[in-house]
Amino acid sequence: MKEKNEYILGTERAELHRLGLQHQVWSGEARRGWEIAEFTEGQTILDLGCGPGYCTKELAYIVGQQGKVIGVDQSKHFIDYLQKGIELDGLENVDLQCASFDDMELEEESLDGIYHRWALAWSDNPQYIISRLYEALKPGGVIVSHEYYDWSIFQTEPQLPALNHAVKTAYSSFENSDGEINIGKHLPRMFQEVGLEVISQRTISKVGYNYDLVWQWPKSFLEIYIPKLMESEALDPKQVEDALSELIELEDLPGASICCPLMCEVVAVKA
Numbered sequence: 001m002k003e004k005n006e007y008i009l010g011t012e013r014a015e016l017h018r019l020g021l022q023h024q025v026w027s028g029e030a031r032r033g034w035e036i037a038e039f040t041e042g043q044t045i046l047d048l049g050c051g052p053g054y055c056t057k058e059l060a061y062i063v064g065q066q067g068k069v070i071g072v073d074q075s076k077h078f079i080d081y082l083q084k085g086i087e088l089d090g091l092e093n094v095d096l097q098c099a100s101f102d103d104m105e106l107e108e109e110s111l112d113g114i115y116h117r118w119a120l121a122w123s124d125n126p127q128y129i130i131s132r133l134y135e136a137l138k139p140g141g142v143i144v145s146h147e148y149y150d151w152s153i154f155q156t157e158p159q160l161p162a163l164n165h166a167v168k169t170a171y172s173s174f175e176n177s178d179g180e181i182n183i184g185k186h187l188p189r190m191f192q193e194v195g196l197e198v199i200s201q202r203t204i205s206k207v208g209y210n211y212d213l214v215w216q217w218p219k220s221f222l223e224i225y226i227p228k229l230m231e232s233e234a235l236d237p238k239q240v241e242d243a244l245s246e247l248i249e250l251e252d253l254p255g256a257s258i259c260c261p262l263m264c265e266v267v268a269v270k271a
């Protein structure tokens with residue numbers, strides 16, 4: 001069943017699995033960002049747009065029993081799933097809020113750190129949300145962002161016609177949505193506008209080969225999102241069928257690769 005204001009890729013089981021797989025590919029990058037920010041025991045950290053909580057749980061172990069992680073997400077499915085997970089794992093230092101970023105409750109100067117990954121790209125008012133995040137950070141608090149810098153570089157090698165068209169249609173659907181898919185490239189400016197000081201930046205590129213785990217990241221995205229493009233009539237059933245067949249074909253081609261959307265990391269501190 002569809003949720004109200006549902007996130008563009010949905011919240012069903014398949015998307016839950018895709019987010020888990022995605023976390024396997026990206027967890028090392030998340031840890032690197034948290035190390036730069038010196039996230040540590042005893043801190044209070046917000047995981048903005050926590051989804052099913054793959055990072056929330058890791059952060060809960062980092063801050064320990066004396067610390068706290070706040071997970072915010074508007075998806076009830078994801079929050080319920082995460083609530084069960086933290087209970088099973090005996091994690092007592094996680095507070096969850098099922099809320100939109102506009103309505104979330106954050107105390108002023110209460111946070112040592114904030115992490116968000118693939119969260120602000122779907123928002124129609126990121127500058128307002130960033131100003132709220134700024135207010136919620138303690139002086140010296142650090143925000144770590146992992147967002148798309150340039151989604152449009154997503155391509156396969158070799159390029160196959162129906163698949164290529166589906167990838168381009170997916171990008172157009174993001175461009176036509178309320179958010180800014182390439183929000184990552186704007187974050188350094190937006191952070192500075194609210195008074196945050198950017199202390200570290202890097203872009204993160206990944207190319208998947210048909211024998212490795214990185215390949216599974218774009219593959220699982222395409223398997224879920226290409227059929228969704230039929231709902232908005234951006235693609236017809238035949239185009240979807242052809243694109244998915246070419247995805248299978250691609251996997252068997254010697255030397256095939258997938259260039260993934262370019263990501264970036266921005267780390268900023270409140271003076």
Ligand SMILES: C[S@@+](CC[C@H](N)C(=O)[O-])C[C@H]1O[C@@H](n2cnc3c(N)ncnc32)[C@H](O)[C@@H]1O
Nearest residue numbers: 007049050051073074075099100101117118122
């Ligand atoms: C791509 S998922 C990423 C989940 C998680 N950050 C991760 O890296 O696995 C994006 C999440 O942001 C949430 N989200 C997007 N826009 C939101 C908003 N305006 N308010 C609250 N949650 C939002 C969605 O419900 C979804 O769970």
